[in-house]
Amino acid sequence: MPRRLPLLLPPSVRPHRDGVLVALAGLAGGLILWWFGLYNNPRVGKEYGAWLLIPLAVMCLSALGRRSAQPWVLVVAVAALAADVAMGSLLATIIVFTDVVYSAVLYGPSRLSRTLLPASVAVTVAVTLGLMAATREPATLLLGAFCGGVTIAPAWTGVVIRDHRNAAAAQRLRAEQTALLSEMDRVQAVTAERGRMARELHDVVANHLSAIAIHSTAALSLDSPDHTATRDSLTVIRENSVQGLAEMRRLIGLLRDASGGDEAAELTASPTLAGLDALLERARSGAGNPGLKFSLRYEHGAAASLPAPVELAAYRVVQESVTNALKHSAPGTVTVELLGVPPDGGRGSGHRPGPLTVRVTSPLRDTRDPGGTDRLPAPRAPGSGAGLIGMRERVELLGGALRAGPADGSNGGTRIWEVRAELPVEEGSPR
Known part of the structure; x- marks a missing residue:
C-alpha cells in the first residue's frame, strides 16, 4: 500500500x-x-x-x-x-x-x-x-x-x-x-583592459605576422633558379619574426609587475611618429606586393611634439593601414599624410592646436567580375577582421573620428581606399 x-x-x-x-x-x-x-x-x-x-x-x-x-x-x-x-x-x-x-x-x-x-x-x-x-x-x-x-x-x-x-x-x-556596483565597475574595467590588450596585440604582433605570411607566400611562389629573391624574402621573414618577438616581450613586460629601472623603461617604451620612416621602409623592402610603393608626407609641422596617447594612436592607425595595403591593395603608391598641427604645437602662436589628421590612401584592386558586380578580393594573408575595429576604438577613446572606405582618387578618377583619422590634441581632449 x-x-x-x-x-x-x-x-x-x-x-x-x-x-x-x-x-x-x-x-x-x-x-x-x-x-x-x-x-x-x-x-x-x-x-x-x-x-x-x-x-x-x-x-x-x-x-x-x-x-x-x-x-x-x-x-x-x-x-x-x-x-x-x-x-x-x-x-x-x-x-x-x-x-x-x-x-x-x-x-x-x-x-x-x-x-x-x-x-x-x-x-x-x-x-x-x-x-x-x-x-x-x-x-x-x-x-x-x-x-x-x-x-x-x-x-x-x-x-x-x-x-x-x-x-x-x-x-x-x-x-x-x-x-553590485563594485562588481559592475570591476567587470567594466576588466573588459576595457582586455580590449586595450587585444588592440595592442593585434596592432603589434599581427602586423609582423602578416608580413611573415605575405613574404613566405611570395618565397614559396618563386620558381626562378636564382635564390637571391628567395633569400631576400627569408631575410624579411626573419626580421619580422625577431621584431614580433621583441614586441611580444615588451607587452609581456607591461603585464607583469615590473619594478622601476632601465629595463622596465625599455619595456614600456611606446612607438612614436618618428618611427614611421622605419615602418614604411620595412614595408617597402619586402617582395610580398610587387609594384607597391610607399610615400610619407608631413604638412604644417604635424611631426611636432604631441601627447603620448595621440602619437601612439596615430602610429597604430598608420601601421594597421599599411598592413591592410600589403594584403589588399593593387600596385601603386600608398600615401601616408599627417596634417593639421602647427609647427609649435599651437603653444606659442596664441591659437588652440587643431586636430591631427592621419590620412592613408592606397589603390584599390579591381574587384568587379565580367558582369560588373563587385566581389570581395582574396587577401594575400589571412586576417581576423579586427583591424578596423581596433583603429576605431583607439580614435574614439581620444574623442576623435575615423573613416575608412573607398573614395575617388585625383588621378583620372582611380578608385582608392582611404583611411582618415582625426585626433584632437588640445589639453582638454580625452586621454
Missing part, C-alpha cells in the same frame, strides 16, 4: 516555534498559580476559581499566532485580558498579553506598528484618570503604572527593535547595492 503523507499546514498558518514556547510556558505558569490560589485579586479570584483558566487558555492560543495572525490576535488577547481582570486575574495571563502586544508591534502591519504605542499611552492615561475620578484615592496611580507596564512598555520595546531591524535591512540592501 502506498504510504500516506501527513497533512502539513502551510507556512503562513503554521505557528512559529517561539509562539509555541510562549503558549506552553504561559499555560504551565497559569496552572501553577491557579493550583496554589495565587490570584492578583484573591477575593474575586476565589469566587471564579477554575473559570480563570478559560481566559488563560484563550490568551495562550492567541500567542500561537503572534507572528502570522496580527492584528486579529491582538483583538482576541484584549478580550481575554478583560475577562481575566474581571475574574480576579492570573499573572501568567498578563505576561502572555505583554508578549502579544510586543509581537503586534514587531511583526504586525506597518499601520498597526505606528498606532499601537500612541494608543497604549492614551489607554493608560484614560484608565488612570478614570480610576482616580471614581475612587479619588492616590493608590490608583499604582494601577495606572501597572497598566502602562502592561501596554506601553512592550509596545515601546517592539518599536525600538523594529526600527533597528529596518535600519539593519536598509544597511544590508545598501551594502548589496554597493557590492
Whole structure:
C-alpha cells in the first residue's frame, strides 16, 4: 500500500516555534498559580476559581499566532485580558498579553506598528484618570503604572527593535547595492583592459605576422633558379619574426609587475611618429606586393611634439593601414599624410592646436567580375577582421573620428581606399 503523507499546514498558518514556547510556558505558569490560589485579586479570584483558566487558555492560543495572525490576535488577547481582570486575574495571563502586544508591534502591519504605542499611552492615561475620578484615592496611580507596564512598555520595546531591524535591512540592501556596483565597475574595467590588450596585440604582433605570411607566400611562389629573391624574402621573414618577438616581450613586460629601472623603461617604451620612416621602409623592402610603393608626407609641422596617447594612436592607425595595403591593395603608391598641427604645437602662436589628421590612401584592386558586380578580393594573408575595429576604438577613446572606405582618387578618377583619422590634441581632449 502506498504510504500516506501527513497533512502539513502551510507556512503562513503554521505557528512559529517561539509562539509555541510562549503558549506552553504561559499555560504551565497559569496552572501553577491557579493550583496554589495565587490570584492578583484573591477575593474575586476565589469566587471564579477554575473559570480563570478559560481566559488563560484563550490568551495562550492567541500567542500561537503572534507572528502570522496580527492584528486579529491582538483583538482576541484584549478580550481575554478583560475577562481575566474581571475574574480576579492570573499573572501568567498578563505576561502572555505583554508578549502579544510586543509581537503586534514587531511583526504586525506597518499601520498597526505606528498606532499601537500612541494608543497604549492614551489607554493608560484614560484608565488612570478614570480610576482616580471614581475612587479619588492616590493608590490608583499604582494601577495606572501597572497598566502602562502592561501596554506601553512592550509596545515601546517592539518599536525600538523594529526600527533597528529596518535600519539593519536598509544597511544590508545598501551594502548589496554597493557590492553590485563594485562588481559592475570591476567587470567594466576588466573588459576595457582586455580590449586595450587585444588592440595592442593585434596592432603589434599581427602586423609582423602578416608580413611573415605575405613574404613566405611570395618565397614559396618563386620558381626562378636564382635564390637571391628567395633569400631576400627569408631575410624579411626573419626580421619580422625577431621584431614580433621583441614586441611580444615588451607587452609581456607591461603585464607583469615590473619594478622601476632601465629595463622596465625599455619595456614600456611606446612607438612614436618618428618611427614611421622605419615602418614604411620595412614595408617597402619586402617582395610580398610587387609594384607597391610607399610615400610619407608631413604638412604644417604635424611631426611636432604631441601627447603620448595621440602619437601612439596615430602610429597604430598608420601601421594597421599599411598592413591592410600589403594584403589588399593593387600596385601603386600608398600615401601616408599627417596634417593639421602647427609647427609649435599651437603653444606659442596664441591659437588652440587643431586636430591631427592621419590620412592613408592606397589603390584599390579591381574587384568587379565580367558582369560588373563587385566581389570581395582574396587577401594575400589571412586576417581576423579586427583591424578596423581596433583603429576605431583607439580614435574614439581620444574623442576623435575615423573613416575608412573607398573614395575617388585625383588621378583620372582611380578608385582608392582611404583611411582618415582625426585626433584632437588640445589639453582638454580625452586621454
